[in-house]
Amino acid sequence: MAELSTALRIAHAAPAFGIDGTRQFCQRIARLAVRSLYAELALYPKPGLVSLVDNGSHQDMTAATFVRSLFALRRYFLLITQAGMADAPFHELKRLGIDAEARMLRATNGINTHRGAIFCLGLLCAAIGRCRADGVVLTPSAIQAALLRYWGRELGAHSGDAATPSHGTAALLRYAASGAREEGARGFPSVFAVGLPALRRTLAAGRCARRARIDALFALMAHVSDTNVYHRGGPAGALAVRRSARAFVARGGTAAPDWEARAVACHRSFVAARLSPGGAADLLGAVCLVQSACAELDLT
Numbered sequence: 001m002a003e004l005s006t007a008l009r010i011a012h013a014a015p016a017f018g019i020d021g022t023r024q025f026c027q028r029i030a031r032l033a034v035r036s037l038y039a040e041l042a043l044y045p046k047p048g049l050v051s052l053v054d055n056g057s058h059q060d061m062t063a064a065t066f067v068r069s070l071f072a073l074r075r076y077f078l079l080i081t082q083a084g085m086a087d088a089p090f091h092e093l094k095r096l097g098i099d100a101e102a103r104m105l106r107a108t109n110g111i112n113t114h115r116g117a118i119f120c121l122g123l124l125c126a127a128i129g130r131c132r133a134d135g136v137v138l139t140p141s142a143i144q145a146a147l148l149r150y151w152g153r154e155l156g157a158h159s160g161d162a163a164t165p166s167h168g169t170a171a172l173l174r175y176a177a178s179g180a181r182e183e184g185a186r187g188f189p190s191v192f193a194v195g196l197p198a199l200r201r202t203l204a205a206g207r208c209a210r211r212a213r214i215d216a217l218f219a220l221m222a223h224v225s226d227t228n229v230y231h232r233g234g235p236a237g238a239l240a241v242r243r244s245a246r247a248f249v250a251r252g253g254t255a256a257p258d259w260e261a262r263a264v265a266c267h268r269s270f271v272a273a274r275l276s277p278g279g280a281a282d283l284l285g286a287v288c289l290v291q292s293a294c295a296e297l298d299l300t
C-alpha cells in the first residue's frame with residue numbers, strides 16, 4: 001500500500017521522465033549504492049576494518065557477512081531513492097530504514113554490518129531522488145542542499161531522540177561523542193567537506209581510485225567522531241585513531257612512497273588494540289556514492 005502511494009507520488013513529482021525512466025534512474029542509484037559499499041569492503045589496507053584480505057579487529061564478521069548484508073539491502077536503496085523522489089515525509093524514510101535494519105540483521109544472524117550505511121547512504125539516495133524530481137543537476141552541494149531542505153528539520157529532531165539503547169547512544173551519553181545522528185542532522189559534513197574533497201584531490205593528482213579511497217578514509221578517521229571507536233576504545237582509543245590518521249595525512253597520504261607499508265602498520269596496531277573505525281568506513285561508502293552518482297549521471 002505504502003509502495004503504491006509512493007509510485008503515485010513519483011508519477012506526480014517527476015512527470016517529465018515517465019514511470020519507466022524514473023524506475024531506471026532509481027535502480028541505477030541503488031546499484032551505485034551497493035557498489036559503493038562493496039568498494040569500501042574490498043579496499044585494503046583499512047585500519048582495523050574487515051576487508052577481503054582479513055577480518056581486522058572483528059571476531060564475529062567476515063567479508064562474507066558484509067556481502068550477505070549487501071544483497072539484503074539492494075531493494076532498500078531502490079525504495080528509498082523512489083521515496084525521496086516522491087518527496088516522502090521523514091517518517092516514511094525512517095520506516096524504510098528500520099525495515100532495512102531488520103533485513104540486514106536477518107541476513108547476518110544479528111550482526112550489525114551496515115546500520116550506519118543504511119542511515120547515511122539511504123538518506124543520500126533519497127536526496128539524489130529529490131534532485132532528480134526537481135530537475136536539478138546532480139552535484140555534491142545540490143545533494144546536501146536537498147537533504148537539508150526537505151528533511152533537515154526532522155533530522156535535527158532525530159538527533160535528539162536517541163532513546164533506544166545502542167552503542168551510539170552509550171557513546172553519546174558517556175563521552176559526548178556525536179556519531180551518526182549528529183552527522184545526519186548537519187547534512188553529513190564529513191562526507192561533503194572532508195571525505196569527498198580528499199578523494200577528489202588524489203584523483204586530480206593523477207593517482208588511482210584505490211589510493212583516492214585510502215586518502216578519503218584516513219581523512220575521515222582524522223576528523224569524525226566515530227561512536228564505534230568510542231564503544232571499543234573509549235576516549236583514549238578515539239585519540240589514538242585521530243593521531244594515527246593525522247600522521248598518515250601529514251606525510252602526504254598515498255603520495256608518500258611508503259604509504260602502503262604505513263597503512264598496513266596502522267592496520268596492525270588497530271587490530272592489536274581492537275579498534276575499528278566503522279563509522280568512518282560507512283562515511284567512505286557514502287563518499288563513493290556521491291562521487292559515482294555525480295560523475296556517472298546526467299540529470300539535465
Ligand SMILES: CC(C)(COP(=O)(O)OP(=O)(O)OC[C@H]1O[C@@H](n2cnc3c(N)ncnc32)[C@H](O[C@H]2O[C@H](COP(=O)(O)OP(=O)(O)OP(=O)(O)O)[C@@H](O)[C@H]2O)[C@@H]1O)[C@@H](O)C(=O)NCCC(=O)NCCS
Pocket residue numbers: 093094095096097098112113114115116117118119120122123162166167168169178179180181183224225226227228231232276278279280282283
Ligand atoms: C541513527 C541510527 C543510525 C542510530 O544511531 P545510534 O547513534 O543510536 O547508534 P548505533 O546503533 O550505534 O548505530 C550508529 C552506526 O553508525 C555508524 N557510525 C558511528 N559513528 C558514526 C559517525 N560519526 N558518522 C556516521 N556513522 C557513524 C556505526 O556504524 C559502524 O559500526 C558498526 C558496528 O557497530 P556496533 O554494532 O555498534 O559495534 P561492534 O563493533 O560490532 O561491537 P561489538 O558488538 O563487537 O562490541 C559497523 O558495522 C558500521 O556500520 C554505528 O553502528 C539509527 O539506528 C536509526 O535511527 N535507525 C533507524 C533508521 C532510520 O531512522 N533511518 C533514517 C532514514 S534512512
Ligand SMILES: Nc1ncnc2[nH]cnc12
Pocket residue numbers: 040041048049050051056058113114276277278279281282
Ligand atoms: N569494512 C568494515 N569493517 C568493519 N566495520 C565496518 N562498517 C562498515 N564497513 C566496515
